[in-house]
Amino acid sequence: MPFRALDKLRPASDRAAGYLLVAPALVTLGALSLYPLFYTTKLAFQAGGEWSLGNFTRLASDHFFHAALLHTLVYGAVALTLEFLLGLALALLLDREIRSRSLFRAILLIPMMLPPVVVGVVWRLMFNPDFGPINGTLRSIGVATDGLTWTASPALAMVSVICVDVWQWTPFVMLVLLAGLQAIPREPYEAAMIDGASAWQTFLHVTLPLLKPAILIVLLLRSMDLLRVFDQVRILTAGGPGFATEMISLYIYRVAFEVNFDFGYAAAMAFVLLIMTNVISLGYIRLLEREESL
């Protein structure tokens, strides 16, 4: 056994083995994340081959970018709130004594596993003003649907895409919070009961504090995903009608690959998005660091 002699020299050989074993992963990640990051930075901070902040000063006066930023924040904030409240409600519901809990769970998690593009197709069919089942059902109970064009209407498009996000991602929030709830030991509940706490008091002073780590993690994960939303919105509205649902990622894609092929400017916008995401993910890593398991 040739390796055996090496193994006898524990600490030194462990170190060598360690470097050797992580090398393929580190090289791949270096090429596929460090290099892109440097390249994007270079693109963003250069104009005409020279270092410049031109791309960033342009951002300040680009109304389309401001609108996309605002849309993304509104989309993110509303979807996050709804997903959290609905997800928490469903998790609390499923945490009770429920027959065939795992069956309910399995069905409820279907949307979040679907390819986002398929989710887009599903909801284009649902929202179709003429033959979609939403308007069809409304008509059959006597509601006039003339103005209800959903994704094609400037007023309703944002509501529609938010609904789709809530439909797709509430199950994820539910799943993580349910896991958190089921990890809470019984004793604090028994103590609260002995103290004569009401159901609401127990929820507020026992469940919520103990669920906090799970809540923070799920909020952070969702926030990061919401900030970079692209797939379903591209299929559902492509940012339209007009500019009503244009998100940051959609606008960057358009600038980089469809209209101007302006990589430098697109890179500058991507950089801003990265900084926004980083502020959030720093919180996430802090949080992870506090966990014992790390």
Added chain:
Amino acid sequence: MTARAAKYALLILAVLVTVAPVYWMITISLKAEVDQFSSPPKWFAFAPTLAHYHDALFVRSFGRYLMTSAVAAVASTVCAMVAGTLAGYALARLRWPGRLDRRLSLWILSTRMFPPILSAIPFFVMMSDLGLRNSVLSLVVVYTGMNLPFVVWMMRGFFREIPREVEEAAMVDGDTRLGALWRVLLPMARPGLAATAIFCLIISWNEFLFALALTQTDASMTLPVGIAGRVTQYETKWGVMSAAGVIAMLPILIFALAVQRHLVRGLSLGAVKG
């Protein structure tokens, strides 16, 4: 008893809201055009036909997109699993100077925080320079990088759950460290390995942005790109679109059922143990 009834009523409502839209797409994929456009909508009573599936797979190019998606997903999963499992093992088990393992793990995790649109531009330039644009190879490379941090973190977690004594016993019995990894640890981590691999398959299969930026030809595009290209066209063939959607969805549903138990853990990168 009324509280109990309300509880189940709410759950059933949630199930209906979840399932109805997907079910509707499935019915459209099976309906002749007369039934698709009928008002009021037909949820159950229609004569099913497989014509749209035949059309999607054999007349249009969705069969080809399906193959491209499968190749990209499987090849990138294999690459990410090999490199990621080795790194995950080393970070979970070996001794590192000055907590280097922790810093490396966090750095690896942080690469996953990049918004995809940020990487899409350099990837596009990179693949153009290498002459790999519009090839499935470009997606294999990109998806490997995308899945790698995930595999490292998942496998690191699974390896940590196996008691050290197990591999020490194997090493006392004369195995080398790598021998113990291969013969003892990997078989014990098999459920974790399988779950992680299935996650990679799902993530790659569902991926859209990179595929959209990197593959624009009929011969190289994946199923999501193919579907997206058709759905935004002026005149949409809803039956064919829906059939393609069902085809893209089916493998995912089967896989998702298989990893249900590990779902929470996988989706939170191991932060929450489900």
